Amino acid sequence: MWDAGGRKYLDCYNNVPHVGHCNPRVVEAICKQAATLNTHTRYLHEGILDYVERLTATCEDPLETAILTCTGSEANDIALRMAEAMTGKRGIVATDATYHGNTTLVSHLSKSNVPEVGFGLGQYLRHVEAPDSYRIADPDGQRFAAKVQEAIDDLERSGIGFAALIVCPLFLNEGFPTQAEGWLRPAAEAVRRAGGLLICDEVQSGFGRSGSHFWAHQRQGVTPDVVTMGKPMGNGHPVAGLVTTAEIMARFRKSFRYFNTFGGNPVSCAAAMAVLDELQERNLQANAARIGQLAQQRLVELAGRHPVIGDVRQSGMVFGAEFVLDRQERTPAAAYADLVVNKMRQRGIILSKLGRHKNTLKIRPPMPFGAEHLDLLMTTLDEVLTETPVIA
Amino acid sequence: MWDAGGRKYLDCYNNVPHVGHCNPRVVEAICKQAATLNTHTRYLHEGILDYVERLTATCEDPLETAILTCTGSEANDIALRMAEAMTGKRGIVATDATYHGNTTLVSHLSKSNVPEVGFGLGQYLRHVEAPDSYRIADPDGQRFAAKVQEAIDDLERSGIGFAALIVCPLFLNEGFPTQAEGWLRPAAEAVRRAGGLLICDEVQSGFGRSGSHFWAHQRQGVTPDVVTMGKPMGNGHPVAGLVTTAEIMARFRKSFRYFNTFGGNPVSCAAAMAVLDELQERNLQANAARIGQLAQQRLVELAGRHPVIGDVRQSGMVFGAEFVLDRQERTPAAAYADLVVNKMRQRGIILSKLGRHKNTLKIRPPMPFGAEHLDLLMTTLDEVLTETPVIA
Numbered sequence: 001m002w003d004a005g006g007r008k009y010l011d012c013y014n015n016v017p018h019v020g021h022c023n024p025r026v027v028e029a030i031c032k033q034a035a036t037l038n039t040h041t042r043y044l045h046e047g048i049l050d051y052v053e054r055l056t057a058t059c060e061d062p063l064e065t066a067i068l069t070c071t072g073s074e075a076n077d078i079a080l081r082m083a084e085a086m087t088g089k090r091g092i093v094a095t096d097a098t099y100h101g102n103t104t105l106v107s108h109l110s111k112s113n114v115p116e117v118g119f120g121l122g123q124y125l126r127h128v129e130a131p132d133s134y135r136i137a138d139p140d141g142q143r144f145a146a147k148v149q150e151a152i153d154d155l156e157r158s159g160i161g162f163a164a165l166i167v168c169p170l171f172l173n174e175g176f177p178t179q180a181e182g183w184l185r186p187a188a189e190a191v192r193r194a195g196g197l198l199i200c201d202e203v204q205s206g207f208g209r210s211g212s213h214f215w216a217h218q219r220q221g222v223t224p225d226v227v228t229m230g231k232p233m234g235n236g237h238p239v240a241g242l243v244t245t246a247e248i249m250a251r252f253r254k255s256f257r258y259f260n261t262f263g264g265n266p267v268s269c270a271a272a273m274a275v276l277d278e279l280q281e282r283n284l285q286a287n288a289a290r291i292g293q294l295a296q297q298r299l300v301e302l303a304g305r306h307p308v309i310g311d312v313r314q315s316g317m318v319f320g321a322e323f324v325l326d327r328q329e330r331t332p333a334a335a336y337a338d339l340v341v342n343k344m345r346q347r348g349i350i351l352s353k354l355g356r357h358k359n360t361l362k363i364r365p366p367m368p369f370g371a372e373h374l375d376l377l378m379t380t381l382d383e384v385l386t387e388t389p390v391i392a
Numbered sequence: 393m394w395d396a397g398g399r400k401y402l403d404c405y406n407n408v409p410h411v412g413h414c415n416p417r418v419v420e421a422i423c424k425q426a427a428t429l430n431t432h433t434r435y436l437h438e439g440i441l442d443y444v445e446r447l448t449a450t451c452e453d454p455l456e457t458a459i460l461t462c463t464g465s466e467a468n469d470i471a472l473r474m475a476e477a478m479t480g481k482r483g484i485v486a487t488d489a490t491y492h493g494n495t496t497l498v499s500h501l502s503k504s505n506v507p508e509v510g511f512g513l514g515q516y517l518r519h520v521e522a523p524d525s526y527r528i529a530d531p532d533g534q535r536f537a538a539k540v541q542e543a544i545d546d547l548e549r550s551g552i553g554f555a556a557l558i559v560c561p562l563f564l565n566e567g568f569p570t571q572a573e574g575w576l577r578p579a580a581e582a583v584r585r586a587g588g589l590l591i592c593d594e595v596q597s598g599f600g601r602s603g604s605h606f607w608a609h610q611r612q613g614v615t616p617d618v619v620t621m622g623k624p625m626g627n628g629h630p631v632a633g634l635v636t637t638a639e640i641m642a643r644f645r646k647s648f649r650y651f652n653t654f655g656g657n658p659v660s661c662a663a664a665m666a667v668l669d670e671l672q673e674r675n676l677q678a679n680a681a682r683i684g685q686l687a688q689q690r691l692v693e694l695a696g697r698h699p700v701i702g703d704v705r706q707s708g709m710v711f712g713a714e715f716v717l718d719r720q721e722r723t724p725a726a727a728y729a730d731l732v733v734n735k736m737r738q739r740g741i742i743l744s745k746l747g748r749h750k751n752t753l754k755i756r757p758p759m760p761f762g763a764e765h766l767d768l769l770m771t772t773l774d775e776v777l778t779e780t781p782v783i784a
């Protein structure tokens with residue numbers, strides 16, 4: 001990336017340009033379709049049919065049908081209504097350090113940014129403690145499942161009832177905790193026992209980013225009832241959506257005649273199809289796995305020389321380090337994380353921080369990120385950590 | 393437009409391609425920007441600054457600030473929250489034959505498609521009788537204002553309180569009734585007296601379509617607190633938004649940290665700016681006024697020969713005829729309207745029908761629609777009406 005002054009940056013953060021900024025294949029697909037025909041989806045077009053077939057083929061049975069929208073927020077907004085339609089209940093469970101979007105309903109899922117307004121919908125939400133592999137032992141997800149069960153019980157006691165658990169399968173906003181494969185299974189079982197839906201928000205974690213699987217829920221050993229997706233789907237073109245089962249779709253369609261003017265229009269589908277083509281032909285999921293492993297090694301090396309790094313975590317093409325004032329108490333060094341992010345930017349490297357304690361570097365580059373980019377990133381990070389005294 | 397089999401159609405209905413299908417200026421703007429840079433709006437870009445300045449310059453004071461989104465639904469979803477933030481109340485009034493979008497909250501505004509699910513938000517809605525200039529005498533909008541006042545009173549009696557009236561200033565879904573300039577003023581006064589907000593949904597009526605004004609609320613003699621917009625804004629590219637006052641924006645921002653990944657990204661702004669350029673340089677608002685007048689004359693001529701036409705109405709580049717079984721009783725001929733729409737399509741003319749009684753032809757072509765297109769449309773309509781016996 002270059003800024004307005006012509007300065008060059010290495011983008012180690014943005015997941016919207018999933019297959020790379022200004023990816024030529026995607027740009028060409030958009031230009032070609034925009035110059036040919038663009039209508040809403042009340043006029044049938046093979047673009048959406050071909051794309052939905054290709055998209056649902058990446059999901060396991062019985063996830064076989066889709067709705068396309070413009071934003072992940074819209075997709076999550078529908079997913080929550082699907083849960084209400086299927087269960088007749090309204091209680092939603094999410095973690096206390098997540099973000100799922102900005103509609104009136106969905107915005108209530110963000111505990112860190114609880115809206116003061118929102119038509120009273122906060123009453124239907126229960127937040128559970130986010131997983132934190134560095135501070136809270138939960139090797140097999142049983143502890144998290146118990147927290148989910150408590151929230152379900154509370155919703156049922158209150159008379160609201162339980163409709164769904166919504167999570168990012170990699171818990172990316174929560175700080176992408178290290179988890180064994182299948183870690184989410186106990187929570188999913190609690191959800192099913194209670195008659196609720198499991199919604200996996202794969203806006204960040206999907207489209208191969210985890211390296212090991214195309215969808216991160218597959219790594220977690222669960223089959224969600226609804227998978228929502230967004231940001232990377234069209235490489236910046238506003239397209240998003242969800243995949244679900246025929247039964248859930250039928251129930252939702254019966255209860256509400258949903259239509260989205262721009263969702264899945266021919267240009268959106270052309271962009272989204274080009275993204276799938278790029279991922280496949282350039283083997284970008286395998287690249288994510290390889291770079292993730294290399295990043296892990298380099299970060300572990302840095303941790304050997306920089307005591308401020310308390311923990312190193314990676315999930316394919318998402319990786320980072322948690323900064324602490326001391327490794328004993330693991331006191332979060334949030335201000336230091338801010339400082340490092342800004343110093344990296346001054347040196348032309350874009351990354352960010354996040355997590356329960358806002359002290360974790362979040363490095364989430366576009367999928368074509370290569371070993372040479374990783375080398376520049378890690379060399380610069382080493383320099384910055386060396387020259388920056390730890391602050392509280 | 394050409395279909396997959398190569399058959400040519402005259403599009404007399406779609407408002408998404410506002411400045412024409414595959415408009416070369418818009419396509420070029422999209423291609424150029426998509427190949428240069430596309431990021432979310434957390435990275436500042438002059439595209440959104442320039443566009444918002446240009447957009448707000450089309451609005452009267454104190455409408456001076458904007459949020460860009462991807463869909464009109466998202467814009468209306470925000471507008472309703474702004475009303476809640478400003479008033480501390482949740483009661484919303486809309487007409488009983490409208491549509492404002494598809495989020496959980498906004499979908500409740502559509503009485504014709506009331507969702508069975510929706511987290512109980514229906515309790516905050518009150519629907520008032522839609523204006524109908526053909527059947528209900530209300531020359532100065534006093535009757536409509538009284539209906540709005542009744543709904544406000546009901547909301548206040550119920551303890552919910554009144555937050556906003558949301559209307560399309562041309563009542564396009566309701567059948568675009570004939571109204572004197574300033575017709576909406578009494579309703580706006582009732583809204584302000586009650587301390588609520590007036591939200592004008594200009595998704596259909598804006599961007600010059602009314603012919604007489606760039607925004608249709610200007611024709612109605614009112615200055616809304618929030619103006620929402622969508623479909624035509626990017627000529628098919630998913631961009632939408634709202635314009636409001638600094639005070640409302642500040643109150644909303646204080647109560648909720650809104651962010652939209654794709655809303656107002658550089659490509660969206662390039663597309664939207666190209667639409668404004670096209671409208672201005674080709675004088676398309678004036679064209680809408682001229683074609684609307686011509687259409688009115690032609691439809692009145694047809695009414696002279698076809699008794700099935702009970703009423704002719706136009707608001708610039710939106711015009712149509714209401715079909716009735718008899719001009720005495722004005723019995724709606726909805727099945728006949730369906731028949732005509734389908735016969736027109738068989739002859740290569742795309743239009744639709746709508747309105748309170750679903751018996752009104754809705755003709756809403758792209759803005760460059762010319763006199764030659766109008767001639768083909770009206771000649772064909774004459775033929776279809778001549779050959780099609782009236783059915784109930």
